Amino acid sequence: MTLQIFIQSLDPQIPTKTLTLTPTPNQTLYNLKLSLLSTQSLSSFYFTLNGKTLPDSTPLQVPQIAPLSTLILHPRLPGGGGDGGATGAESRDCYLHMYDEKKPDKADPNEQRLSKWSNCALSNEPLREPCVIDKLGNVFNKEALVEALLGKKLPKAFGHIKGLKDMITVKLSMIPGAELDENVHDGTRFECPITGLAFNGKYKFLALRNCGHVLSAKALKEVKSSACLVCHEEFKESDKLVINGSEEEVAVLRERMEEEKAKTREKKTKKVKNGEMGLNGEEGIGLEASRVSGKKHGIDVKAVEKVSGKVEGNGKVVNGEVGVKGVGNGAVKRFKAVDLAPANATKEVYASIFTSSRKSNFKETYSCRSLPLGRN
Known part of the structure; x- marks a missing residue:
């Protein structure tokens, strides 16, 4: 039984051929390739039929190779898996890495x-x-x-x-x-x-x-x-x-800083208990230092001294001394705004600036005691 087939190749050095063969059961595609190529280049080519690769051990008397079939001889391309070349998966991976977020460069220590x-x-x-x-x-x-x-x-x-x-x-x-x-x-x-x-x-x-x-x-x-x-x-x-x-040295400094703050708070607390702190948190400020005085403000200093030094019969302080009821240095007579009136000002006019001087002239409402009648 004769078999006529066509041989085509993508290599221009191998022309298209028409072969008429009388195959035996032992003949394979390897024998066909050996009749077409030299022994040195046998491994560099392979046959395909209808787009499917045929191994060299395929016999010629198989149903796949029908008469008038066209076998295409392909050269093997270098590369591929296992020989150090690139594969499709590696190429795709490299392509995807192009769109990955780039990590910031490490700063030089x-x-x-x-x-x-x-x-x-x-x-x-x-x-x-x-x-x-x-x-x-x-x-x-x-x-x-x-x-x-x-x-x-x-x-x-x-x-x-x-x-x-x-x-x-x-x-x-x-x-x-x-x-x-x-x-x-x-x-x-x-x-x-x-x-x-x-x-x-x-x-x-x-x-x-x-x-x-x-x-x-x-x-x-x-x-x-x-x-x-x-x-x-x-x-x-x-x-x-x-x-x-370093972190250890900073921790020591932080501990020292907290100790200094704690000591400062303790000193202030003791001074407040002993009455040594003034109105503004300053040390050793009594009535004389906390009061505004002097010619610049138009205040009669002598009048203020008289107010702060007068004696009341109910046991208040006389110039810092103990009164009748044994009240000590912490008690000071409370004075009104008119007591600090400038020398050239009328007391009534000066007192009218302050709400507390006219508080007794107004009646308070039940709903809002802070708004006297006549002024809301």
């Missing part, structure tokens, strides 16, 4: 450290005089910190700063020539005035609270002294504040 030591902790602007630190060792430009306090724009991280009393002015030593070139010494503009170590975060620095000088820990360790090495002012161990310290 050296740049972060240098920025923390050379810029303001609040505004991130370069440090410039005057500079201040808080009780936790953060460094600020004083102008930026005061503006944030006035505008109430201070972040929660710096909520412990309530006013100027929580700021400590520091004196940073400028590197010679750094005023003209901001990039000198890789951006470092300050140094220790004793050892010359750069103020860039590589070395530990301390600020002295009493004088404000900033020195390296190495200088204070090598020169053991209880006085500042720059201005020779005496300081205590508690006056040392670590600048931009």
Whole structure:
């Protein structure tokens, strides 16, 4: 039985052929490929029939290969799975990665450290005089910190700063020539005035609270002294504040700050109990200091002294002494507005300014006692 088939190839070097074969049961497509190609290129080609790949071991006497069938000889393309090339799945994966969100580049830790030591902790602007630190060792430009306090724009991280009393002015030593070139010494503009170590975060620095000088820990360790090495002012161990310290050092400073606040509150409480606090929370303010007096306000000081020093028969104070009923220094006679009238003013006219002087002339309603009749 003869079999006539057509051989086509995508390779232009292999022409289209028409073959008339008398196949035996042992003949396969491998034998057909061997008659068409050299032995060196056999593995580089394969047959397809109606779009389906036929292995080389397929016999010629199979129902699939009918007479007048067309076999197409394809060259194998390099690549594919298992030989180091790319597969379709890998290509698709690369395509999808093009649309993935790009992760932000990791910041250089050296740049972060240098920025923390050379810029303001609040505004991130370069440090410039005057500079201040808080009780936790953060460094600020004083102008930026005061503006944030006035505008109430201070972040929660710096909520412990309530006013100027929580700021400590520091004196940073400028590197010679750094005023003209901001990039000198890789951006470092300050140094220790004793050892010359750069103020860039590589070395530990301390600020002295009493004088404000900033020195390296190495200088204070090598020169053991209880006085500042720059201005020779005496300081205590508690006056040392670590600048931009580690988490453990900041925790110690925070604990010390809370202890100082607690002591201050205790002192104020004791003074209030002892009657040493005045109207505005100031120490040692009695009636004489809290009263407005002087020619500038047009107040007769002698008249005020007479009012505060008169004796009442019911046991009130006479010039700070104990009265009949044993009332001590805490009791002071209550005086009216007319007692502080200027010397050249009529008492009735001066008293008419105040509501309390005319309160007895009005009747109060049941629904609203704060609105007297005739004035609502």
